[in-house]
Amino acid sequence: MGAMSTAADNILASQLAGIRLASPLVVASGIFGPDYAELVPGLPGVGAVITKTITREPRSGNKEPRVVETRAGILNAIGLQNPGVHTFIAREIPKYRRLDIPVIASIAGNTIEDYRTCATLLASLDEVRGIELNVSCPNVKNGVMFGSDACMLEELVGIVKGCMGGKPLIVKLTPNVTDIAVPARAAIDGGANAISLINTLHGMAIDVKTQRPILGNRVGGYSGIGVHPVAVYLVHRCYTAVCRERFIPILGLGGVATAEDALELLLAGATCVGVGTALFRTPNVCATIAAGIATYLRDRCEESVTAIIGKAAV
Amino acid sequence: MDRPGEQQHDGYARELEDYGQALGYRCRRTAPDALRWERPGALTVAFTLRNSFIDVALAATPDTLTPWGRLPYDRLAHLTGSAPPACDARDTRCLPLTVLGNTMLCPGHYLLRLQLPPEPAFCLQPGQFFHLACDQPPDGGVPLALRRPFSIHNITYTGFDRALLARAGELPAALRDQLDRQPAEVTFLYKVVGRGTNLLTQVRTGQTVDAIGPCGNGFAVGTERHALLVAGGIGAAPLVALAELLRSRNVAVHLYLGALKSEFLVPALCRPDHTLTRHPVPGTPEFRRLITEEFAEIGAAAVHICTDDGSEGEKGFVTEVLARHLTEGRLPTDDVCVYACGPHGMLRATAQLVGRHALDCRVLLEERMACGIGACYACTCTTVGAAGTEKKRVCKDGPVFDAKEIVWER
Numbered sequence: 012m013g014a015m016s017t018a019a020d021n022i023l024a025s026q027l028a029g030i031r032l033a034s035p036l037v038v039a040s041g042i043f044g045p046d047y048a049e050l051v052p053g054l055p056g057v058g059a060v061i062t063k064t065i066t067r068e069p070r071s072g073n074k075e076p077r078v079v080e081t082r083a084g085i086l087n088a089i090g091l092q093n094p095g096v097h098t099f100i101a102r103e104i105p106k107y108r109r110l111d112i113p114v115i116a117s118i119a120g121n122t123i124e125d126y127r128t129c130a131t132l133l134a135s136l137d138e139v140r141g142i143e144l145n146v147s148c149p150n151v152k153n154g155v156m157f158g159s160d161a162c163m164l165e166e167l168v169g170i171v172k173g174c175m176g177g178k179p180l181i182v183k184l185t186p187n188v189t190d191i192a193v194p195a196r197a198a199i200d201g202g203a204n205a206i207s208l209i210n211t212l213h214g215m216a217i218d219v220k221t222q223r224p225i226l227g228n229r230v231g232g233y234s235g236i237g238v239h240p241v242a243v244y245l246v247h248r249c250y251t252a253v254c255r256e257r258f259i260p261i262l263g264l265g266g267v268a269t270a271e272d273a274l275e276l277l278l279a280g281a282t283c284v285g286v287g288t289a290l291f292r293t294p295n296v297c298a299t300i301a302a303g304i305a306t307y308l309r310d311r312c313e314e315s316v317t318a319i320i321g322k323a324a325v
Numbered sequence: 326m327d328r329p330g331e332q333q334h335d336g337y338a339r340e341l342e343d344y345g346q347a348l349g350y351r352c353r354r355t356a357p358d359a360l361r362w363e364r365p366g367a368l369t370v371a372f373t374l375r376n377s378f379i380d381v382a383l384a385a386t387p388d389t390l391t392p393w394g395r396l397p398y399d400r401l402a403h404l405t406g407s408a409p410p411a412c413d414a415r416d417t418r419c420l421p422l423t424v425l426g427n428t429m430l431c432p433g434h435y436l437l438r439l440q441l442p443p444e445p446a447f448c449l450q451p452g453q454f455f456h457l458a459c460d461q462p463p464d465g466g467v468p469l470a471l472r473r474p475f476s477i478h479n480i481t482y483t484g485f486d487r488a489l490l491a492r493a494g495e496l497p498a499a500l501r502d503q504l505d506r507q508p509a510e511v512t513f514l515y516k517v518v519g520r521g522t523n524l525l526t527q528v529r530t531g532q533t534v535d536a537i538g539p540c541g542n543g544f545a546v547g548t549e550r551h552a553l554l555v556a557g558g559i560g561a562a563p564l565v566a567l568a569e570l571l572r573s574r575n576v577a578v579h580l581y582l583g584a585l586k587s588e589f590l591v592p593a594l595c596r597p598d599h600t601l602t603r604h605p606v607p608g609t610p611e612f613r614r615l616i617t618e619e620f621a622e623i624g625a626a627a628v629h630i631c632t633d634d635g636s637e638g639e640k641g642f643v644t645e646v647l648a649r650h651l652t653e654g655r656l657p658t659d660d661v662c663v664y665a666c667g668p669h670g671m672l673r674a675t676a677q678l679v680g681r682h683a684l685d686c687r688v689l690l691e692e693r694m695a696c697g698i699g700a701c702y703a704c705t706c707t708t709v710g711a712a713g714t715e716k717k718r719v720c721k722d723g724p725v726f727d728a729k730e731i732v733w734e735r
C-alpha cells in the first residue's frame with residue numbers, strides 16, 4: 012500500500028483467508044484492471060484487487076447499452092465480456108505484476124468443467140494469490156443456477172477447491188435468493204475459505220419516451236449506493252447464521268463510497284470490504300475510506316481494524 | 326536526465342546545424358547554447374538547449390519569438406529518420422482541473438475551459454476525450470455515480486498564436502512531428518441533454534472539475550492531401566481541434582457542418598481566444614460570413630452549412646449535401662480522408678456514402694461509459710476484421726474507428 016503512512020498500515024493490516032493485506036479494502040471484480048494504477052499511482056488504501064471475471068472461452072458479452080445510471084447507483088449488463096482464460100493469462104496477468112499488491116482472480120463458467128479449467132490454470136500462477144468464484148452473475152444464462160442451488164454449489168466448490176494447489180478459494184454469493192445463509196452454508200461445506208457478498212441485485216430501467224428497457228440486455232445488475240443497506244443486512248445475516256461459528260471470513264461489498272459505509276460492513280461481520288461502483292466516480296476513493304477507518308479506530312483507541320469485525324452482530 | 330556538459334551541448338547544437346543546413350536553412354549561433362535556422366520568407370526557428378530537452382520557438386519576424394514546443398534530446402536522432410510522431414504516449418491521469426470559464430454560447434450549448442498543469446505536460450490528440458465528474462456535491466452529498474465523456478474541442482498551447490499556427494505547415498515535417506507541445510488549456514463544447522450535463526452548467530470559474538484523461542486513441546492523421554470533415558450537431562466539437570491539426574500538416578479541409586437550426590451553429594464559432602461579443606445574429610449574412618472566416622482561419626478551404634429547417638445554409642441533412650457534392654464531382658477523390666462525428670444515424674449514412682465512393686473514413690463513436698479507461702467493457706461497439714466480429718471498447722480502442730470496421734447495428 013504505497014503512499015499510506017506506516018502508522019496507518021499497522022492499524023489497517025488485515026487478512027483474508029490467509030492472504031495478508033495492508034488494508035481491508037479490496038477493488039471489486041469487473042471495475043478496474045491493471046491500468047487502474049496509472050490513474051491512482053501507488054493505489055493508496057487498496058489492500059488487494061480482484062480481476063474481472065474470466066471464463067474458459069472468450070465471451071463477447073451483451074448488446075449495448077450495457078450501463079445506465081439510476082438515481083442511487085447504476086445498472087450494468089456487461090455479460091462477462093472477456094478474452095478467455097488463455098489470452099487473459101498471456102496478456103493481462105503480466106500487467107498485474109506492476110501493482111505490487113495481492114491479486115485475486117475471479118472466474119465463472121457454464122459447466123463445472125469450465126470452472127475447473129480456469130481455476131487450475133489461474134491458481135498455478137505466482138501472480139494469483141487466490142480465486143474468487145463468481146456463481147452469481149445474473150446476466151448470463153444459467154449464471155444464477157450455481158449460486159442459488161445449494162447442492163450444485165457445494166459440489167462445484169468442492170471440485171474447484173481441489174484444483175487450487177492450496178490457495179484460498181473465495182465464493183461470491185448472489186443476493187438474489189430467499190435466504191443467503193443457505194448458499195453460504197453450502198459454499199462453506201464445499202470447502203470455501205471465504206465468502207464474498209454481495210454481487211449485483213437484479214434491476215431494470217425503462218426509457219419512458221421510447222417505452223423500452225434501456226439496457227441492451229433489458230435486465231441488469233444493480234450496484235452503487237442504493238444497494239448498501241441490502242449488503243449490510245446480508246453480511247450480517249451470513250455472519251450471524253453461518254460464518255461466525257464456522258470461522259469463515261466475509262468480504263463484504265455493495266454500495267461502499269465512504270468510510271462510514273465500510274465501517275458498517277465491518278461491524279456487520281465483514282473482515283474485508285470491497286469497493287466497486289464508487290471507483291468509477293472517484294478512482295482514489297479507497298485512500299479516503301482507509302484514512303477515515305484509521306481515524307475512527309484511533310478515536311476509539313482500537314489497535315487494529317480486526318477488533319471491530321462483527322461488533323454490531325448481536 | 327543529467328545536465329549535459331558544455332561539450333555535449335556543443336555536439337547537439339552542431340547536429341541541429343547540420344540538419345538545418347541540409348534543409349536549406351542558414352544556421353546561426355546566437356549564444357553558446359542557442360541557435361537559429363533562418364531562410365528568407367520562411368519562419369525562423371530558434372533552439373535553446375536546456376537540461377533534458379531543447380526549447381523550440383518560432384518567429385514570423387526576427388524579434389518576436391513565440392515558444393512552440395520541446396524536443397527531448399533522445400529524439401534528435403529521429404529528425405533525420407522517418408520515425409513516427411512521438412506524441413502517442415497515452416498517459417491517462419485523474420486530476421482536479423481548474424475551471425477557467427463555463428459559459429453559455431446559445432440555448433443549451435456551453436463552453437467549458439479547463440486549465441492544464443504545466444508539469445508533467447499532457448500529450449493530447451484531437452479525437453481524444455476526458456471523462457469528467459460533472460457535479461460538485463456539497464460535503465456529504467451524494468455525487469453522480471458515473472462520469473460523463475466529452476471530446477477535446479480545442480487545445481491551447483503555451484505560446485499559442487493563431488497566425489503562426491496557420492504557417493506551421495512550413496516547418497520540416499520531422500521536426501514538427503517530434504516536438505512536444507505544452508498544452509495550457511483544454512476546452513469542451515457540450516450540449517445539455519440530461520442530469521449530468523445540467524449539473525455541469527452549474528460549475529463556476531475557479532472551481533475544479535475532476536477529470537480523467539486524455540482517454541482513447543484520437544484521430545490518426547494520415548498522409549492525405551484533402552480532408553472532408555463531416556459534423557452533425559454537437560459532433561462539431563472534436564472537429565475543431567482536428568481542423569487545426571490538419572492545417573498544421575498542410576491538409577486542405579472541406580467542412581460539412583449540419584445543425585438542427587441556425588442558432589445551434591453558434592458553438593461552431595467559438596474558440597478559446599474568441600470574444601463572444603463578436604457573435605452576430607444567426608440567420609444573417611454576417612453570421613454566415615463569420616463562420617466561413619473562422620473556419621478558414623483554422624484551415625478550412627471550404628465550409629458547407631446545412632440545417633434541418635433551412636434557417637441557415639442548405640436545407641437538409643449534411644450527408645445529403647455531401648452525397649450530392651461527391652456525385653457531382655465537386656470534391657477531390659484522390660488522397661482524401663473523411664472524418665465524421667455526430668449522431669449514430671449520420672455516421673452510418675456517412676459510412677455507407679463513403680463506402681460507395683471508396684474513400685477512407687474515420688468516425689468518432691459515442692457509447693455509454695463507466696470506467697473510461699478500458700477496464701469494464703461497458704462501452705463496446707461491434708467491429709469486423711480479419712478474425713471475424715469483435716466487440717471493441719469505444720473508450721480505449723476508440724473512440725475513433727475506421728468506418729469500414731464498424732458493424733452498424735442500431
Ligand SMILES: Cc1cc2nc3c(=O)[nH]c(=O)nc-3n(C[C@H](O)[C@H](O)[C@H](O)COP(=O)(O)OP(=O)(O)OC[C@H]3O[C@@H](n4cnc5c(N)ncnc54)[C@H](O)[C@@H]3O)c2cc1C
Nearest residue numbers: 473474475476514515516519520521522562691692693724
Ligand atoms: C467519446 C465521447 C465524446 C463525447 N463528446 C461530447 C462533446 O464533445 N460534447 C457533448 O455535448 N457531448 C459529448 N458526448 C456525449 C456526452 O457524453 C453525453 O451527452 C453525456 O454523457 C450526457 O450526460 P447526461 O447525464 O446529461 O445525460 P443523460 O441522458 O441523463 O445520461 C444518462 C447516462 O447516459 C450516458 N449518455 C447519454 N448520452 C450519451 C452519449 N451521447 N454518449 C455517451 N453516453 C451518453 C450518460 O453519460 C449517463 O451515464 C460524447 C460522448 C462520448 C462517448
Ligand SMILES: Cc1cc2nc3c(=O)[nH]c(=O)nc-3n(C[C@H](O)[C@H](O)[C@H](O)COP(=O)(O)O)c2cc1C
Nearest residue numbers: 039040041064087145209210234235265266287288
Ligand atoms: C460494471 C460492473 C461490472 C461488474 N463485473 C463483475 C464481474 O465481472 N464479476 C463479478 O463477480 N462481479 C462484477 N460486478 C459486481 C461488483 O464486483 C460488486 O459485487 C457489485 O457492484 C456491488 O458492489 P458496489 O456497489 O460497490 O459496486 C460488476 C459490477 C459493475 C458495476
Ligand code: FES
Nearest residue numbers: 695697701702720
Ligand atoms: S467505459 Fe469501461 S471499458 Fe470503456
